[in-house]
Amino acid sequence: MRRSLGPYELTHELGRGGMGVVWAAYDQAKDREVAVKLLAGGGRAGGPTTLERRFLREASLTRRLEHPGIPAVHDHGSHDGELFLVMDLVPGRTLDAVLKSDGPLPVDRAADVARGTAEVLVHAHGQGVMHRDLKPANLMITPSGELKVLDFGVAAALEPHAGETRFTAANATPGTVVYMAPEQAVGKTVPASDLYSLGCVLYELLAGTPPFTDASPFMLYHRHAHDPVPPIAERRPGLPAGLRQLVEALLEKNPQDRPASAAEVAATLATWAPAAPPAAPVRLTVPHPRLAEAAALRRSGSPARALEEYGTLLAAPELERADLLAARVGAALCVGALGRTREALDALKSVLAEQRSLLGPDEPAVLDTRYEIAVLLVRTGERHAATELLRRLVGDEERVLPEGDDRHGRARALLDRLRRMS
Structure with missing residues (x-):
């Protein structure tokens, strides 16, 4: 039997778990299919239970996450004593x-x-x-x-962010x-x-x-x-x-x-996973102009000033995700230029996975990050890891970058230098 939860018309049950029951639902306000998770045993009188507090934590934390591999959370709250979470309805x-x-x-x-x-x-x-x-x-x-x-x-x-507290259920x-x-x-x-x-x-x-x-x-x-x-x-x-x-x-x-x-x-x-198909273009606007300004500062030998510029950019709320990732790469390169090689290497490894997911593996920006990781690996003395990365990068660069591009052949050149050093 169908029932409603505010604007959400619950149509059929999808599954049950320790946190509650998940329903397929129709969002009447926005004309879309969604999934609604209801807290198991909701609607009781009195203060929130351990399970209810954990459920609210899920809503708070999950709404923080924006990634193609995580179903988006659209809404959460309480309706007539029942706690709920509204998410993308994922088929499969x-x-x-x-x-x-x-x-x-x-x-x-x-x-x-x-x-x-x-x-x-x-x-x-x-x-x-x-x-x-x-x-x-x-x-x-x-x-x-x-x-x-x-x-x-x-x-x-x-x-925990401001206003949040760590929460672990007793004996759970x-x-x-x-x-x-x-x-x-x-x-x-x-x-x-x-x-x-x-x-x-x-x-x-x-x-x-x-x-x-x-x-x-x-x-x-x-x-x-x-x-x-x-x-x-x-x-x-x-x-x-x-x-x-x-x-x-x-x-x-x-x-x-x-x-x-x-x-x-x-x-x-990535060594054994199949190459992903080229990603659809994701940028609808030109890159933020201050990215080029910060990059010029870094290349001119002023990494400390450039790092400040990247920090200002990263704090800008209107920055698109592609620009955000580019700013994180630039900041990491500044950190590396300032001698904090291991910190820079960790930062670039972290951003690479997000770049691949958003832009696709053949985007030149992704190839740039892979190359910079190889350079930092050489600096830290991890020549074997750098060699393995460069072997894979050589073919990708020669396949993707045109011969007139200044970056064409850079991975092969660095790989050759490493071999001569050995």
Whole structure:
């Protein structure tokens, strides 16, 4: 039976979970189909419960996130005592359904899904939000093949914004034990905890089963914390050595032994993921004129002044996302020119995944960022990593950049210099 929640006409139930019930709905005010999540057990009298406070946190945190891989949140609030969240209605199949019907994925498809998930994490972690419940059931493949990461319902702020407080339910550990990092099970969640969960997901996409399964939650906690990970090569023979090593690194017990960031994971997975089709143009206006001014300052040998200019740009509320990413790249290059090489390298790795997602892999700005990362890797003495990056970049630059472009051939030239140095 249909019912209404303010302007939202609920049509049919889509699913149930620990946070509540999700309905397909029609937004009568804006003439569109949406998904409405209702708090389980809502409408009770008295003050907000633990679950209700967590639900409101989901609304606050998720509305902060703007990424193509995250369903947009349009509205949230309370209606006649019921808490609700209104989101994009995402069609498609979740990865758990795909695994159940089709079995393990081909290597390139599994790497592509994991890369897309890592790119979403780059954005979320950059906004101070952890997912805390990555699993195949929360990864949706749309009919057009896009990846959507669902349900930031148990996300917690790394650094709460003004007016927010950290919130953890007493005697409750958000997340799903089969995919949960050892430290998360004892309430010490860090960004690397999401990478551990991503490792469990990637393991399952490749092997058809997660690394640890057990009927008892306590035994699962114990196995994640203490048992060696069953070698994935035994469950999926023939995997590329680098991919096997990445899975092993993601599933390290100590968070500090895992990859340094989601951006690093996304960049590594690009080795096996298929090249994405050229992205549709996203810029409708010319770049912000102060970007060119800041870049000219940096190139003229005034990185400190340029960094101030980029800082002013980054604080401008009207800046388009493409310009925002360009300003972040410029600021990172200034930081590198000021001698803070490692800080600059981390910043560029972080922005690269977002550039790829927004602009497409063949956008010259993306190639520029990849090249600058290689240069910084050389400066930090990481010549092997720089060589591997440049090998992939050479072909992309020669394919995309015309011969008359000053950047054409720069990656090959740097690669040749590295080989001579060796």
